[in-house]
Amino acid sequence: MKVHIIGLGLIGGSFALGLKKAFPEVEISGSDASEEHLLKAQELKLIDCAATLEEAKDADVVIIAVPVDVAKKVALQVLDVVGNNTLIFDAGSTKAGLCEAIAAHPNRRNFLAAHPIAGTEFSGPEAAVETLFLQKTNIICEVEKTAFKLQERALEIFQKLGMRIRYMDPASHDRHIAYVSHLSHISSFMLGKTVLQKEQNEKDIFDLAGSGFASTVRLAKSSPAMWTPIFQQNKNNILETLEEYINNLSEFRELLKNDNFQEVFREMERTNHIKTILN
Ligand code: NAD
Known part of the structure; x- marks a missing residue:
């Protein structure tokens, strides 16, 4: 499985560590707006290599773990380039704005809107924790708008990371x-x-x-x-x-x-x- 993570802080880094443990064969590339965070993520071996979105557009999974104001823009950029078989999910703490921003995108079915209720008060790549998502709830919004085979892939990942799933509409x-x-x-x-x-x-x-x-x-x-x-x-x-x-x-x-x-x-x-x- 090839995974690309955009935003290599607490949440992106914790997905990287958790995925490496749960899927030992996974190949993880990453990108970050901060050169310092990108280098740190490589040094800490959170990711196997740095990659641009263009290079990573055929990944099996793209994870968006950036602050919620930039998440909308990043989500649209990823939706613009991915093929049919790529699952994209985010981890943002607010969901209505993001779901609205991507609603009309022709590739909307590649996207799963998620919010793992897991975190700490720390940030950046050094804050990443392998077991962050273990026994935590992951709220999924508008699941019916995600292609069924990509829902299945997401659920397998979340279950392997030890998460419970709750479904909710974005406003609730x-x-x-x-x-x-x-x-x-x-x-x-x-x-x-x-x-x-x-x-x-x-x-x-x-x-x-x-x-x-x-x-x-x-x-x-x-x-x-x-x-x-x-x-x-x-x-x-x-x-x-x-x-x-x-x-x-x-x-x-x-x-x-x-x-x-x-x-x-x-x-x-x-x-x-x-x-x-x-x-
Ligand atoms: P963080 O500050 O630790 O990491 C965010 C990373 O995104 C940083 O490395 C930053 O440089 C990078 N970034 C910022 N703008 C970017 C851009 N345009 N392109 C690429 N990278 C960019 O923050 P975090 O705690 O990992 O939060 C990430 C997301 O997860 C947020 O949307 C947040 O709402 C959500 N979330 C956070 C928590 C928590 O407790 N911290 C819990 C659940 C969900």
Whole structure:
């Protein structure tokens, strides 16, 4: 199997490592807009060689793992050149804009729109992890628009990487993911900001920070280059989640102000329900 990966950061690099493990005979070429990332990916043996899209257009699989603002353009460029038998899939964290951008392309049936719910706060080729996708969910959108034999090839790859599959329409994907992923990142970034602002006055605050702070602020280490386009593309859904989140914070502040600790207790007790969902 010949695979070409465009974007050799955390996600592209992790696909490369996972595929090498799952399919020992695979040949992987890659490309990246950053010369430094391309060289690093070769040095780390994520890919066997660098290749242009022209050289890689007959690959069995082309994986697009670039930030979501450039993913649309890259997807159209790949669709323009591939033959009938090439599966293209992406990994972008927003799906409605991409699905709309490729909808009318004559080669639409070569494309499978995917979002692996797997990641870390790190980026670039050095962040790649062989087992990143193991036991993670991969959301596939508009599967009926992908040629059946290419769906089968994609499913075989995802299953070999240990992923579970969920099917969703792009609008539902973007709405759900705004709550469970995008809001968590904003909340972590703003918590980090709040503490950093205070730290300028109180030098010791980080010495007092325990594992609770570390785990809630972990996502604030994430790459702005990756997250700004996600917030831009999913703006309307995110604004809705922020409205609800800010209301909840304001209500909590009012309970404290009014010494309503019975309700503070109840709020936390109700939210403890999360234990039954995530362990
Ligand atoms: P990353 O920053 O680690 O890697 C992105 C790579 O794309 C970089 O090497 C960058 O140089 C390259 N790139 C940028 N523009 C390019 C272009 N025009 N052509 C070729 N290469 C280009 O980011 P990542 O975490 O690997 O994210 C990649 C995609 O996966 C994004 O669409 C993101 O939304 C999605 N995703 C990320 C996570 C996560 O937790 N990081 C999880 C699931 C999906």
